[in-house]
Amino acid sequence: MTLQQLKYFIEIVNCGSINKAAERLFIAQSSLSNALKDLEKEIEHELFTRTPRGISLTTDGVEFLGYARQVLEQTELLEQRWLNKKPSRRLCSISTQHYAFAVNAFVNMVKKTNSEEYEYTLREARTFEIVEDVKNLRSDLGILYMNTFNRKVIEKLLHESNLRFYPLFTAKPHVFISTKNPLANKKYVTLEDLAEYPRLSFEQGDYNSFYFSEEILSTEHVKKDIHVGDRATIFNLMIGLNGYTISTGIVSADLNGDDITAVPLHVDDVMEIGWISHKDIQLTRQASMYLEELKSVVAEYGVNVNEEL
Numbered sequence: 384m385t386l387q388q389l390k391y392f393i394e395i396v397n398c399g400s401i402n403k404a405a406e407r408l409f410i411a412q413s414s415l416s417n418a419l420k421d422l423e424k425e426i427e428h429e430l431f432t433r434t435p436r437g438i439s440l441t442t443d444g445v446e447f448l449g450y451a452r453q454v455l456e457q458t459e460l461l462e463q464r465w466l467n468k469k470p471s472r473r474l475c476s477i478s479t480q481h482y483a484f485a486v487n488a489f490v491n492m493v494k495k496t497n498s499e500e501y502e503y504t505l506r507e508a509r510t511f512e513i514v515e516d517v518k519n520l521r522s523d524l525g526i527l528y529m530n531t532f533n534r535k536v537i538e539k540l541l542h543e544s545n546l547r548f549y550p551l552f553t554a555k556p557h558v559f560i561s562t563k564n565p566l567a568n569k570k571y572v573t574l575e576d577l578a579e580y581p582r583l584s585f586e587q588g589d590y591n592s593f594y595f596s597e598e599i600l601s602t603e604h605v606k607k608d609i610h611v612g613d614r615a616t617i618f619n620l621m622i623g624l625n626g627y628t629i630s631t632g633i634v635s636a637d638l639n640g641d642d643i644t645a646v647p648l649h650v651d652d653v654m655e656i657g658w659i660s661h662k663d664i665q666l667t668r669q670a671s672m673y674l675e676e677l678k679s680v681v682a683e684y685g686v687n688v689n690e691e692l
Contacts, residue, residue, distance in 0.1 A: 384422065384425055384426070386454070386455065386458060387418075388418055388419075388421070388422045389451045389454060389455055390455065391404070391408065391415060391418050391419065391422075392419065392422060392430065392447075392448075392451055393448070393451055393452065393455065394407060394408055395415070395419065395431070395438070396440065396448055396520060397474060399437065399438070399521070400437060400438065401415055401416055401419070401438065419431070426447070428441075428443040428444075428447070429441050429443065429444070430443060430444035430447055431444055439519065440520065442663075445520075445545075445661065445663045445664060446663050448520070448664060449663060449664040449665050452664075452665070452667055453665060456667065456668055459471055469498075469499060470497055470498040470499075471498070471500075472498065472500040472501060472502060473496055473498045473500070473501035473502070473503070473669050474501070474502050474503075474667075474669065475492070475501075475503050475504070475523055475667065475669040475670055475672075475673060476503070476504040476505075476506070476516075476521060476522040476523055477489060477503075477504070477505050477506065477522055477523065477524060477525070477526070477670075477673060478506040478508045478512065478513040478516040478517065478521075478522040478524075478525040478526070479505070479506070479507060479508070479513065479525065479526035479527070480507070480508075480510065480513065480526060480527050480528065480585075480597045481507050481585055481597060481613070481614045481617075482526060482630075482631065482633070482656075483614070483633065483634065483635035484631075484633050484635065484677070484680050484681055484684070485505075485526050485677065486505065486507075486635075487635055487637065487680045488673060488676040488677035488679070488680045489503070489505045489673065489676075491676040491679070491680065492669075492672055492673045492676045495672070495676075496669075504522070506522065507613065507614065509585070509586075509587045509588055509590065509595070510527055510537075510587060510590070510595040510596075510597065511540075511587065511588075511590035511595055512588075513525040513526070513527055513659070514527075514540055514541065514544055514546065514659070515544075517544075517546055517659050517660060517661060518544040518545070518546060518661070520661065520664070523660070523666060523667060523669075523670035523673075524658050524659060524660045524666065524670055524673075524674065525658065525659045525660075526551075526656070526657070526658050526659075526677075527656075527657070527659065528554075528597075528631075528654045528655060528656045528657070529548065529654075529655050529657070530599055530652055530653060530654055530655060531652065532593075532594070532599065532602075532652075533593075533594045533595070533596075536592075536594040537594070541659060545661060545662050545663065546659045546660065546661060546662065547659065547660060547661075547662050548657050548658075548659050549657050549658050549659070549660070549689070550655055550656075550657045550689045551656050551657045551658055551677070551678070551681065551688060551689055552655075552656055552681055552686045552687060552688050552689060553653050553654070553655050553656070553687075554631035554632055554633070554653065554654045554655075554656060554686070555632065555647060555648075555653055555654075556599055556600075556629050556630075556631075556632075556647075556648040556650055556652060556653070556654060557629070557630060557631065557632035557645040557646060557647055557648055558572055558577065558627045558628070558629055558645070558646050558648050559618075559621060559627065559628050559629075559630055559634065559643055559644075559645055560580075560621055560625070560626075560627045560643070560644060560646060561621045561622045561625060561642060561643065561644075562641065562642055562643065562644050563622070563625075563642075564580075564621075564625050564627070565625075566580075566627075566646060567644050567646065569646055570647070571646060571647040571648065571649045572646050572647070572648055572649065573648075573649045573650075574600070574603065574648075574650070577605075577627055578605070578606065579606075579607075580607070580625055580626060580627050581607040581608070581609050581620070581624050581625070581626040581627070582605045582607060582608050582609070582626070582627060582628070583609050583610075583611060583617050583620050583621065583626040583627060583628040584596060584597065584598045584601065584608070584609075584610055584611070584628060585597045585598070585610070585611060585612070585617070586610035586611065586612060597630075598628060598629045598630070599629055599650075599652055599654060600629060600650065600652070609624075609626060618642075618643055621643060622642055622643075629648060630645075630654075631654060631656060632645045632647070633645070633681070633684050633686070657689075658674065658677070678690070
């Protein structure tokens with residue numbers, strides 16, 4: 384087993400395709416396929432399942448990936464220290480529900496990246512897609528919430544996907560509204576206060592289940608309901624239509640400006656925000672760096688952060 388074989392293997396995982404990996408590595412597809420077969424023959428385990436639709440990691444492949452990443456990361460540290468090599472191209476992918484603090488942490492991570500080359504991905508995705516991204520290793524980690532209503536369904540889905548949920552912080556529900564909304568100066572609002580205003584929520588596509596909603600109290604009937612696909616639109620509708628959405632209470636003036644405010648919602652419920660990752664794969668250094676930035680950003684808002692990793 385060689386370091387080159389491990390690099391080839393990881394590139395195939397990152398690309399999700401032998402053909403794409405071969406293009407990025409500037410080698411023939413046949414050469415890469417043969418290198419992979421040699422590696423599988425040597426360790427006497429299949430690392431990928433091949434189907435007409437493409438390839439996916441086997442259970443052994445997932446475990447092998449964790450070890451391979453650790454070996455290459457340690458090798459790179461040795462090369463940087465003793466051979467004065469520049470840091471290699473950084474890779475990291477994050478999938479998250481629509482949270483400004485997740486974007487702020489991503490910005491901080493990129494700014495602190497000690498590499499001349501990197502390739503990062505930040506997906507603000509639907510709830511089911513976040514789970515699928517992490518399950519299929521398209522993302523290093525995902526960020527979502529659970530509460531008493533959706534917990535059993537989300538935990539079952541995570542268990543079936545071999546993922547684990549790590550609590551980050553607990554938030555009391557707030558409504559995000561325009562600073563010009565008549566409710567903006569209230570100490571708190573109730574569902575009755577919101578009755579005449581449009582409720583704004585993120586649509587969930589084919590998996591449009593109440594359990595996958597990003598907003599709590601999604602089963603509550605309202606007279607005016609609008610579903611949107613991105614944060615920019617939802618904030619525009621808060622300003623243009625005096626709409627509201629229910630979230631954590633953390634508003635980022637850096638990203639959202641000063642036109643949006645958060646007002647506590649008087650309900651007997653809480654949101655547990657956390658991150659998910661694959662049980663069998665250790666986080667890469669870059670993903671761990673993102674997680675530390677995430678904790679730091681949340682702590683800046685005076686929130687008690689769970690330090691479990």
